[in-house]
Amino acid sequence: MSNDRVEIVEVGLRDGLQNEPSPVAPDRRANWFNRLVDAGLRRIEAGSFVSPKWVPQMANTDQVLGAIRRRDGVTAEVLVPNDQGLHLSLENGADVISVFTAASESFNRKNINCSIEQSIERFRPVVAGARSAGKPVRAYVSCVVGCPYEGPIQPGQVADVVEQLMALGVDEVSLGDTIGVARPREIHRLLDAVMPLVATDRLALHCHDTRGQAIANIHAALERGIRTFDSAVAGLGGCPYAHGATGNVATEDVLYLLAGEGLETGVDLNAVAALGNDICNRLNRANPSRVGRALAPSP
């Protein structure tokens, strides 16, 4: 990985849409996936195989995977909670398997009803199965700076979880500021604790822009050599103007930053912005991406 190349992991169609109020039909999700590919994105979350009872927005991810155009160098990434999810993912041609836990015990218990340790035990067979099928495994760690139940999370707690994940054999760890409380100094402290444990090109930062600090946090991580960032077209995920909104940082805003810093992504910002505005019109929501709004056609 060249040092001036940055990889965006586009999470809008999974982490984004799973937090939007209305489900989107699978053919439309596939269409949006294809437009993201056309815009130059290479790593794109296609959905998840979790129970539609819990996350109705992700129902029919198999149909999304069936309808997307495949292209060399583009990976369709899928979140799975267990072995059954892994099998469905492999059957339907997912390219990267993602598992998830949190750095906060309370968040893990409320979110997936088990301890951090139990969650890691639970996806031990998922990681093994994915690897024996030749699929890379990404692990999401939520609440790496703050937790809605516990407050501040110490970097050492995150490091403990990351160490266990690496020992399990995951290929990449995505550090998530799930509730968007981090600021650059906290990102630096987090990276101080985690970077000694993981090769830099196996680390990703996943920012939510709840307090408007995401771009500054990404810039801080860039200064430390991190080159993989999760973001969502149109900042999907979380009602952007409601109380407690916790939307993902917008891909458009990240691309604008990266272009200014002289970093390459291979992604066409204008194409992503056009898609973001189309998605917002379709979902009848405001566009929280400031770059997306600045690039929107005049009314």
Added chain:
Amino acid sequence: MSNDRVEIVEVGLRDGLQNEPSPVAPDRRANWFNRLVDAGLRRIEAGSFVSPKWVPQMANTDQVLGAIRRRDGVTAEVLVPNDQGLHLSLENGADVISVFTAASESFNRKNINCSIEQSIERFRPVVAGARSAGKPVRAYVSCVVGCPYEGPIQPGQVADVVEQLMALGVDEVSLGDTIGVARPREIHRLLDAVMPLVATDRLALHCHDTRGQAIANIHAALERGIRTFDSAVAGLGGCPYAHGATGNVATEDVLYLLAGEGLETGVDLNAVAALGNDICNRLNRANPSRVGRALAPSP
């Protein structure tokens, strides 16, 4: 100035309100000024003495100045275009006099109908008059990174203007990214050009958050030692969700950053956020401050 103390220049009641569609009555502007003082802000723009024909939102700034509570250590700052504005400011008890020009010839011509050189000649007597009245002078330089008419602005152009302003005897220069196009690398390049010409404690950065980069830009300037930043409560100025919105960076978002970086402002974030939400309710507008929304009471 201690290195861990940051001064916020609150510009919402002038640079903010002058770009909001509806004028606000002077007694209400004075009330908001007083609440900003109560929140701990020490440098606050109270208005401007420009023609109400051109900027009706700033009419009756004399009444604002007459109605605000005076407190030691708090300065009421006023923008003036000419000698007449200076006399009105002094008569009405302004503490700091601000003049303005731009680093872009085209912007200056469209905005104030004269060249950069003419604008500087025009406020030469204003600076002299303010200084002989014992009032500090702040100079705003607009379009320090980009111009809506000329595109990118070279740092050397800004340095030329800054050099002339310092020669004229201004006490402080506020570098304005008026259209919110800057990114951290551009801020570093700008500061590379300007910092050799001015003592660091006489420089301020004035960011608009049009493309979501303001907090990252402020963080970059903090790393260079800049300790004065302009911002507006509730990101006043420019319709926040409209096309081409160019609102100021929100004071709330800046305060949140600064607290995380361990920098002191003496300002109570919660009090500013409460005022910001009140102002947005009064103006019947959405609150573009993400921190302001995160801190808003549950509906």
